[in-house]
Amino acid sequence: MANLACEFVGIRSPNPFWLASAPPTDKEYNVRRAFEAGWGGVVWKTLGEEGPPIVNVNGPRYGAVWGADRRLLGLNNIELITDRPLETNLQEIKTVKRDYPDRAVVVSLMVPCVEDAWKAILPLVEDTGADGIELNFGCPHGMSERGMGSAVGQVPDYIEMVTRWCKQITRMPVIVKLTPNITDIRYPARASRAGGADAVSLINTVSSITSVNLDTYSPEPSIDGKGTHGGFCGPAVKPIALNMVAQIASDPESEGLPISGIGGVTTWRDAAEFLTLGAGNVQVCTAAMTYGFRIVQEMISGLGDWMDEKGHASVDDIVGRAVPNFTDWQYLNLNYVTKARIDQDLCIGCGRCFAVCEDTSHQAIAMNPGRKFEVIDEECVACNLCINVCPVEDCITMEELAPGTVDPRTGQDVVADYGNWTTHPNNPGACAAE
Amino acid sequence: MANNPLTPGIAAGRHSSEVLDRNFADLHPPLDRHEALVAADRCYFCHDAPCVTACPTTIDIPLFIRQIATGTSEAAARTIFDQNILGGMCARACPTETLCEEACVREVAEGRPVEIGRLQRFATDTMMAREGHPYGRAEKTGKRVAVVGAGPAGLACAHRLAMHGHEVFVFDARLRPGGLNEYGIASYKTVDGFAQAEVEWLLGIGGIKMEQGTRLSDGLDLDALIKDHDAVFLGIGLAGVNALRVEGAELPGVDDAVDFIAELRQAEDLSNLAVGRNVVVVGGGMTAIDAAVQSRLLGAETATIVYRRGRDRMSASRYEQDLATSKGVRIVTNARPVRVIGNGAVQEVEFEYTRDGAGGLEDTGETFRLAADQVFKAIGQTLEDAPDALEIDGGKIKVDGSGRTSVPGVWAGGDCASGGDDLTVTAVAEGRDAAEDMHNAILAGREMVIETPRPGE
Numbered sequence: 012m013a014n015l016a017c018e019f020v021g022i023r024s025p026n027p028f029w030l031a032s033a034p035p036t037d038k039e040y041n042v043r044r045a046f047e048a049g050w051g052g053v054v055w056k057t058l059g060e061e062g063p064p065i066v067n068v069n070g071p072r073y074g075a076v077w078g079a080d081r082r083l084l085g086l087n088n089i090e091l092i093t094d095r096p097l098e099t100n101l102q103e104i105k106t107v108k109r110d111y112p113d114r115a116v117v118v119s120l121m122v123p124c125v126e127d128a129w130k131a132i133l134p135l136v137e138d139t140g141a142d143g144i145e146l147n148f149g150c151p152h153g154m155s156e157r158g159m160g161s162a163v164g165q166v167p168d169y170i171e172m173v174t175r176w177c178k179q180i181t182r183m184p185v186i187v188k189l190t191p192n193i194t195d196i197r198y199p200a201r202a203s204r205a206g207g208a209d210a211v212s213l214i215n216t217v218s219s220i221t222s223v224n225l226d227t228y229s230p231e232p233s234i235d236g237k238g239t240h241g242g243f244c245g246p247a248v249k250p251i252a253l254n255m256v257a258q259i260a261s262d263p264e265s266e267g268l269p270i271s272g273i274g275g276v277t278t279w280r281d282a283a284e285f286l287t288l289g290a291g292n293v294q295v296c297t298a299a300m301t302y303g304f305r306i307v308q309e310m311i312s313g314l315g316d317w318m319d320e321k322g323h324a325s326v327d328d329i330v331g332r333a334v335p336n337f338t339d340w341q342y343l344n345l346n347y348v349t350k351a352r353i354d355q356d357l358c359i360g361c362g363r364c365f366a367v368c369e370d371t372s373h374q375a376i377a378m379n380p381g382r383k384f385e386v387i388d389e390e391c392v393a394c395n396l397c398i399n400v401c402p403v404e405d406c407i408t409m410e411e412l413a414p415g416t417v418d419p420r421t422g423q424d425v426v427a428d429y430g431n432w433t434t435h436p437n438n439p440g441a442c443a444a445e
Numbered sequence: 446m447a448n449n450p451l452t453p454g455i456a457a458g459r460h461s462s463e464v465l466d467r468n469f470a471d472l473h474p475p476l477d478r479h480e481a482l483v484a485a486d487r488c489y490f491c492h493d494a495p496c497v498t499a500c501p502t503t504i505d506i507p508l509f510i511r512q513i514a515t516g517t518s519e520a521a522a523r524t525i526f527d528q529n530i531l532g533g534m535c536a537r538a539c540p541t542e543t544l545c546e547e548a549c550v551r552e553v554a555e556g557r558p559v560e561i562g563r564l565q566r567f568a569t570d571t572m573m574a575r576e577g578h579p580y581g582r583a584e585k586t587g588k589r590v591a592v593v594g595a596g597p598a599g600l601a602c603a604h605r606l607a608m609h610g611h612e613v614f615v616f617d618a619r620l621r622p623g624g625l626n627e628y629g630i631a632s633y634k635t636v637d638g639f640a641q642a643e644v645e646w647l648l649g650i651g652g653i654k655m656e657q658g659t660r661l662s663d664g665l666d667l668d669a670l671i672k673d674h675d676a677v678f679l680g681i682g683l684a685g686v687n688a689l690r691v692e693g694a695e696l697p698g699v700d701d702a703v704d705f706i707a708e709l710r711q712a713e714d715l716s717n718l719a720v721g722r723n724v725v726v727v728g729g730g731m732t733a734i735d736a737a738v739q740s741r742l743l744g745a746e747t748a749t750i751v752y753r754r755g756r757d758r759m760s761a762s763r764y765e766q767d768l769a770t771s772k773g774v775r776i777v778t779n780a781r782p783v784r785v786i787g788n789g790a791v792q793e794v795e796f797e798y799t800r801d802g803a804g805g806l807e808d809t810g811e812t813f814r815l816a817a818d819q820v821f822k823a824i825g826q827t828l829e830d831a832p833d834a835l836e837i838d839g840g841k842i843k844v845d846g847s848g849r850t851s852v853p854g855v856w857a858g859g860d861c862a863s864g865g866d867d868l869t870v871t872a873v874a875e876g877r878d879a880a881e882d883m884h885n886a887i888l889a890g891r892e893m894v895i896e897t898p899r900p901g902e
Contacts, residue, residue: 079482079483079486080482080483080486081479359550359551359553359554360491360495360550360553361489361491361492361550362491362492362493362494363489363490363491363492365492366492378492378493382493382495402489402554403554
């Protein structure tokens with residue numbers, strides 16, 4: 012059985028599944044339940060500076076996007092950082108860490124961008140025995156209007172400055188949580204590294220409006236007829252998160268910077284994907300908020316089984332395994348030619364491949380008598396749309412044309428050698444292969 | 446309770462009212478909103494969908510299901526009614542397992558089709574629960590059309606003609622309109638007086654005058670109808686039943702299944718409706734199934750369907766056969782009745798086994814008897830009261846593809862017309878299409894043809 016134990020920036024946990032800083036980690040009660048369910052660690056919901064507690068709205072805090080059967084595809088929230096007294100949180104963190112020494116307990120923090128504020132809070136957190144801190148530079152709603160959260164995460168100079176303060180003030184590992192609400196995620200990651208961060212975690216939520224009430228014309232979630240943007244999370248944001256994780260993992264300027272992967276992790280498979288794209292562990296929130304803490308059992312068994320099947324003994328063996336295969340478009344092999352193939356035995360005759368290819372693509376599927384759908388190789392550009400819309404798994408596949416055969420669409424021989432855009436004759440800037 | 450399933454002879458009140466209520470409750474309860482959304486989501490929105498091809502009224506099924514899925518059930522209903530104004534009854538009564546749902550690609554893929562019938566009911570029920578009628582009438586044409594028979598064909602025809610601005614006069618033989626929708630469909634498929642409610646809703650378009658209790662053999666005359674109207678549509682159904690030509694068939698207790706079904710539908714209180722302890726039904730169609738199943742539900746101890754050929758030749762679908770057996774009905778195949786035995790009333794029926802031979806059905810010589818307090822004949826209906834002037838083809842009024850009969854100015858559709866398949870939904874399609882042809886024919890001579898858009902166009 013594969014060993015799922017992890018060490019992330021020196022913090023040990025029995026598995027790579029941590030709960031992200033969010034409502035599920037706001038209280039001792041929840042965190043104890045999470046640890047009993049098997050979670051490897053938590054990032055405690057963000058603490059703010061000492062003073063009058065944070066005030067939340069008293070209407071709905073969440074909006075949702077549903078798929079079929081009301082399956083939650085995405086959640087948005089306008090909840091602020093913890094609204095409980097600082098002292099209460101610190102006391103509970105201390106108790107939980109004492110009772111669960113083998114689990115990771117990291118504390119998320121968000122205080123104003125002045126050094127004294129950090130000097131005030133960091134010793135208090137250190138006192139709890141927590142394993143590390145995560146700087147919340149990601150929350151896109153509410154707190155950002157007060158110059159915190161994503162307002163910091165969107166300015167690399169601030170990230171670097173605050174990170175540096177923290178590294179100077181505390182001995183605890185510092186993880187910087189990044190906002191995706193920025194054009195190029197590599198800049199905040201580089202700034203984190205420059206400030207001395209031990210790791211980055213990403214993504215925080217994506218700025219969003221989930222829907223509009225068409226009776227009241229109010230964005231949802233609606234508070235007395237008005238709505239504001241919230242932070243979007245859940246399965247729908249996973250592709251955005253995967254890309255950002257991969258971008259940082261493959262950026263030479265932040266090479267080796269540990270990444271905690273966050274964004275729509277719902278199953279073991281999602282987690283495995285984040286790990287292979289360079290994340291050292293993953294953080295989960297929406298899946299737990301959808302199904303409860305028990306889902307971690309499936310994540311543990313699923314990841315372990317897959318690692319066994321592939322012969323990976325430890326999590327370190329898979330971290331970053333897909334990163335070398337993440338490249339720029341210009342390096343993709345233009346000599347790789349495929350054609351769609353429809354398995355007539357599996358085809359159920361719905362005709363969706365035909366409809367989409369005919370209406371929105373390349374007219375490369377024929378509808379023959381008896382609802383027999385067949386690919387026209389002369390037209391097929393191998394776009395994959397037919398596969399994407401086909402309701403039957405493996406009914407349509409892409410078949411590689413062997414080198415030496417003629418592509419009926421272009422009339423040209425399929426070339427065996429790798430050839431990309433950088434050397435393509437149509438590229439005005441092509442450099443000759445040397 | 447005085448009686449029970451073991452009470453000898455033919456008796457009423459074999460079950461308590463509570464049991465009867467439960468037995469005759471909705472066979473397929475309506476979907477609630479969430480169930481409808483989940484069911485709708487299973488539709489793949491096929492290209493040139495096979496379900497549409499399989500529907501005799503060519504309802505755009507993927508479209509109406511998508512409209513349900515997006516929360517616009519009334520738009521969905523409109524899509525249905527545009528093609529089939531009796532879409533509410535068809536949602537209940539159609540043998541979807543041999544039509545749209547059989548053709549569904551998910552039936553091919555998983556053996557579990559999209560629940561098209563129940564979704565159609567969800568949409569149509571939603572709109573019919575609303576005040577008013579969704580269709581308006583075109584400018585009045587001043588033309589008068591007679592429709593004989595207020596069954597599915599006649600009603601569909603009348604509605605479409607009224608929509609085109611004609612004045613429609615419907616003559617119907619029964620006490621209530623609806624035809625087989627009111628008198629012929631099993632009770633548990635159309636509960637809570639739906640057939641009458643549907644007729645009332647349909648008449649909400651206006652311009653249709655109903656006259657009940659008049660029939661062609663009694664008071665109505667085709668020549669007079671032709672003279673008084675610009676066109677005539679006959680949707681008179683099959684009013685006669687085939688006789689059982691065996692010894693003892695005249696004994697009390699040998700009844701027509703269609704009468705039993707009609708009586709059951711009209712019964713105010715099912716606990717007053719008598720049924721035999723042992724019921725034998727002769728036939729292999731939907732009428733046989735409905736009579737046998739409802740006998741069991743009323744409290745018959747046994748109900749046996751006997752059909753002269755094999756199961757695969759029964760016109761009742763496999764689904765209906767399974768429904769019958771699930772209700773405790775026994776289905777005996779390859780046997781034909783040879784005599785009804787009884788002293789003053791039926792006691793037994795003697796059957797002889799059959800087999801398919803070179804020259805058709807052959808008797809094997811082996812016989813058996815079934816105890817029977819009541820025998821229902823369900824061996825087919827026949828055309829009655831068809832005016833002599835009409836050409837008949839295969840026992841039905843001969844019509845062309847547009848529903849035109851051999852007599853100019855007279856159209857026909859539904860069960861009485863040649864070429865159909867005895868389904869409600871087919872009758873609707875024929876009535877509708879005849880109405881379009883009548884409309885064109887009536888206005889052909891006019892200088893200015895008022896173009897009324899067909900719904901959905």
